[in-house]
Amino acid sequence: MTHILLTGGAGYIGSHTALALLRAGYPVISFDNYSNSSTSALERVTQLAAGNITTLSGDIRDEAALREVFRQHKISAVVHFAGLKAVGESTEMPLHYYDNNVAGTVTLCRVMREFNVKKLVFSSSATVYGDAKTVPIAESAPRSATNPYGQSKLMIELILEDLVKAEPDWGITLLRYFNPVGADSSGQIGEDPNGIPNNLMPFIAQVAVGQRPKLSVFGDDYPTHDGTGVRDYIHVSDLAAGHLKALQYLETHQGIEAINLGTGTGYSVLDMVKTFSAINQVAVPYQIAPRRPGDIASCYAKPDKALSLLGWQAEKTLDDMVRDSWRWQSQNPNGYSS
Ligand code: NAD
Ligand code: UD1
Secondary structure (H helix, E strand, C coil): CCEEEEECCCCHHHHHHHHHHHHCCCCEEEEECCCCCCHHHHHHHHHHCCCCEEEEECCCCCHHHHHHHHHHCCEEEEEECCCCCCHHHHHHCHHHHHHHHHHHHHHHHHHHHHCCCCEEEEEEEHHHECCCCCCCECCCCCCECCCHHHHHHHHHHHHHHHHHHHCCCCEEEEEEECEEECCCCCCCCCCCCCCCCCCHHHHHHHHHCCCCCCEEEECCCCCCCCCCCEECEEEHHHHHHHHHHHHHHHCCCCEEEEEEECCCCCEEHHHHHHHHHHHHCCCCCEEEECCCCCCCCEECECCHHHHHHHCCCCCCCHHHHHHHHHHHHHHCCCHHHC
16 A cells, blocks of 8 residues: 655644545655644544554654655655744754755655655745745746745755756655645644744634734735735645645656645735634734834735646635634644643
8 A cells, every 4th residue: 555655744734634635545654753743633633534644753854764664664655744934943043944944855855766756745835935026926936035944945946956857757846835824624633833823823813712912913014905914825724635636746747846825815914813803703902013024015826827737726715714723723722732
C-alpha cells in the first residue's frame, strides 16, 4: 500500500489536510517534531475519519530518521508542511529559520531522491510576493521578501526550481497560500497558536472568548475601502481540498508549477471583525492602533490558475470562515490543552 507522507502533519493546515486525505481514502503518514503542535490534533483526526494514518515523531533535519520512514513505508508523494512561520521570531532567530525551513527541505529532498520519490507539494506563501505592486496577484508577479521567514519560502521555491531544472522527472507544486482561517466544521480541530497570536483571526477569536480584552486594529489609514488592511482569507478546509487536487495533478504531471490558493476576494480587518460579531452574535471590542511595521495595504489572489490546472476553487464563504473559527475557539477555549 502506498502512503502520502505529510511533514508537519500535526500542525494547523497539516491536520486538516490529513483529515481530507483520510476521507478521500488515502493512507497517510505524519512526520512532525511537535515544535508547534500537539499530538491531540491527529488523535482527533482519527476520531473524525476512519482510515489509515501513522503518526511519527521526528525532525526533517534528521536525515537518518527520514531514511527510516522511507525504508519502512512505501511512499508515493510528500506534502511538505513542516516549517516555522512566525515573521517576528524569524527576524530574531534567522539562522534557526533558515536551518529549519531551508536546510530541512534540502534534507527532505535528498532522502526523497534516494528512495526515488519525486512528487512533492510544498507549502509556500503569498509572502513571496512581498509588497505586490498590483492586486489581484498572479503567480507571474515578481517575488521578493522582507523578512527571514519570507526569504526562507522564496529560497525554497528557487531551490526546488533548480532541482527540477537538473532532474526533470520531479513533479513539484508550490502552493502559495493566502490567509488560512477557519476550522473543520466539527469544531474538533483548529488553529492553536502558542502565546499571543500574530494573525488576525485567532486574535479575534481569543478576544471574543474573553481571553484578551480587545483587538488592536493595525492602521486605519491604508488606501483601502475602510482604511484597514485587506487580505484574501481562505477557509482551511478549502485549502486542504487544494492539496488533494495538487496530489492528483502530480499523478500525471512532471515539472514545477507555482499555484495560488486564495479566494480572489479581499476583506478588510473591520470586515472581519464585523462579520465575526454579526454571524456569531458575540462582541469583539477593538481599538485603532498604529500600523504594524512590514504590513502591506492590500493582498489578494488571482486564483484562476488553480481552477484551470487543478480544477480547484474555494467554496466556503466568509460567514463559514468566521462561524467555524468560533465553533473551534468556543468549544476549545485553550486550544488542544482545553
Ligand atoms: P503549524 O506550525 O501549525 O504547522 C507546522 C508543523 O510543522 C507543526 O506541527 C510543527 O511542529 C512542524 N515542524 C516544524 N518544524 C519541523 C521540523 N523541523 N521537523 C518536523 N516537523 C516540524 O503551521 P501551519 O499554519 O499549519 O503551516 C504549515 C505550512 O504552511 C508552513 O510551512 C507555513 O510556513 C506554511 N504557511 C502557513 C500559512 C498560515 O498562515 N498558516 C500561510 C502561508 C504558508
Ligand atoms: C502575516 C505575515 C505573513 C504570513 C501571513 C500568513 C506579517 C508581517 N506577515 O501576514 O508573512 O504569510 O501572516 O500567516 O506578520 N491585524 C490587526 N491586528 C492584529 C493582527 C492582524 O489589525 O492583531 C491586521 C494586519 O495588519 C493585516 C491583517 O490583520 O492587515 C491580517 O494580518 P495577519 O493575519 O497577521 O496576516 P498578514 O498580515 O497577511
